[in-house]
Amino acid sequence: MSNQPNRLKRISGDFVISILASVIYTFARQIVVFPLLAARLTDADYGTLLTVAGLANVCTAMIGSSLNNIRLIDDSHYKEQGQLGDFNLLCLLGSGVSVVFAAVLRRMFALSPLTAVLLGAYLIVSNLYQYATAFFRLELNFKRTFLCNTVVSAAYCAAALVFATAELWPGIFLVGEGVGLLFVWKTTPFSREPLSRTPLFSATAATLLTYMATNLIGNLLAYADRMILYPILGGEGVSYYATASFFGKSVGIVMAPIAGVLLGYFAQKDFKASKKLFALVNGCSLACLAVFLLGCWLFAPWFTRLLYPTLYEGAAPYILLANLASAISNAGSMAQPMVLKACSIRWTLLTQVLYGASYLLFAWLWLPGYGLLGFCWASITADTVRLLALYAIGFVKF
Secondary structure (H helix, E strand, O other): OOOHHHHHHHHHHHHHHHHHHHHHHHHHHHHHHHHHHHHHOOHHHHHHHHHHHHHHHHHHHHHHHHHHHHHHHHHHHHHHHOOOOOHHHHHHHHHHHHHHHHHHHHHHHOOOHHHHHHHHHHHHHHHHHHHHOHHHHHOOOHHHHHHHHHHHHHHHHHHHHHHOOOOOOHHHHHHHHHHHHHHHHHHOHHHHOOOOOOOOHHHHHHHHHHHHHHHHHHHHHHOHHHHHHHHHHHHHHHHHHHHHOHHHHHHHHHHHHHHHHHHHHHOOOOOOOOHHHHHHHHHHHHHHHHHHHHHHHHHHHHHHHHHOOOOHHHHHHHHHHHHHHHHHHHHHHHHHHHHHHHOOHHHHHHHHHHHHHHHHHHHHHHHHHHHHHHHHHHHHHHHHHHHHHHHHHHHHHO
16 A cells, blocks of 8 residues: 555656647647648648558557557567567567568559658558557656657757658658658667567467557548549649647647557556456546647637638648547547456447448438538547447456
8 A cells, every 4th residue: 555655656757748749749740840831831732641641640549559569569478478579579570561662552552662762661660669658658668758758859840851852751750750760770779689580479479460450440530631622623632631630639639649658558468357346447548538628719719710721721621620520530549448458459449330320321421411510529429439339348258
């Protein structure tokens, strides 16, 4: 009992440090990089850039982030078995897929050879970096995460001044993620782990494939606005919706490390899931959601006009609804870590399939007749379905 106050103090400190680290990273990307790109590119070119960047993020989330989470979930099992390996090998194999992915994007969007090369290099580096940051969370070393994000953010801002053009823009992300990878390489055991296969490889690879499918669906839906709107409304439609939802998605990026802190603690051997803890975590999440919606109502239009003056008029009618969808999505992201740790991964996959089906159905019903307004309501409805499904699984399983 005497250790309980110290434990709570440490967890609270980790939350604060993680949020500060994410604020710095979000400032660099959302306040510096993307507004600078929007100012230098036409509305149509900026919308195309957002669509390509969104699909690139799907690739890194599917491979690098999936490996990150599987490492956190299975690390204790590997230690119990006295095994070391598999993960760097899987990461290297997954990064090879990035080259194919970049080639597909080049054909889809008629990218120049230079843009495609920069994009492929960025995807390889980002997948390695996204996986390697798992070592910070395994050590519960969130101060190092803060320092890493600070260095990465400075690199993003510096690179944006040089590469913010229609052809060179992937260079911004290559430099930013490359600096992050170098930092992790120097400060964690990532580079010292062997490129070897252990007896646990097959089971880990099977789990990874399931989680990759889950992440693929989830992240395709996270950027579904761009992929659905681009063929129907073109680059301008993507630009307006992305600008309208900018405030909420920025807050979501800031909140994402909280889910990472939770999963880091859930990965410890002494973690015990309970219905009470699940209710507490998600009750706090909903309280934060209410505060966020109030802040959105008060400040989102002002911030959007300040950072995206050329796009504001087209985005203004959709700001509140687009941010409501982002807020509900953020609440779902807070519910997912405990479900992921304590329940079979098939439940998470089922939730994502249900989410995807809802998203596509409501977008198909409402987008043709109501345009961006209908798409906002489709997003709100689908995110609500996902949130309620996660709550149902949590309260039934615990």
